[in-house]
Amino acid sequence: MSKKKAKACVLKPFRDARQIWKGLETEGSRRKLFHLVDVDLHDSKHLVAGLAMFEPGEGAAFHTHPDSEEINVAIKGRGRLVADGKELAFDTYDFMYIPAGTHHCHFNTGDEPLWLVYVYGPPGQLPAK
Numbered sequence: 001m002s003k004k005k006a007k008a009c010v011l012k013p014f015r016d017a018r019q020i021w022k023g024l025e026t027e028g029s030r031r032k033l034f035h036l037v038d039v040d041l042h043d044s045k046h047l048v049a050g051l052a053m054f055e056p057g058e059g060a061a062f063h064t065h066p067d068s069e070e071i072n073v074a075i076k077g078r079g080r081l082v083a084d085g086k087e088l089a090f091d092t093y094d095f096m097y098i099p100a101g102t103h104h105c106h107f108n109t110g111d112e113p114l115w116l117v118y119v120y121g122p123p124g125q126l127p128a129k
Helices: none
Strands: 018-022 031-037 048-054 069-076 079-083 086-090 095-098 104-108 114-121
Touching: 048 104, 079 095, 104 114
Parallel strands: none
Antiparallel strands: 018 031, 031 048, 048 114, 069 095, 069 114, 079 086, 079 104
C-alpha cells in the first residue's frame, strides 16, 4: 500500500480498512482485523489502530507488543482479557489497558460477535498469529 501524507480524516472500518484474517490455522484463535491507522496507511508516527472481530468462542493467540502500550475498548459483546497470568472479564464499553511488553490475549466468552477497538503506541508490528 502506498504511503499517504498524514491528514485529518473520518475512517469507516468496513470501507477504508486493510482487512486481515489472523489465526486461521488454529481453531479458537480466529479473528478478523479491520486495520485503519499505521505509518503505511496514514503516515501515523505514534499510533496503530483498528477494529478486531471475534466470533463466539474465538480469541487471539497470546502475544506481546514489546515497546507499545495498548488500549482496547469493547464496543460490542463481552469477553475475557488474559494478562500477567490473570483472567479479567470485560463487557461492552469497558476499556482495557495493557502495558508495554505484557503477554496477553482476548477471548470472546459471549454468544454474539465481540468487537474490540485497539489502539497502541508507539507503533509496532501486529501479532504474527
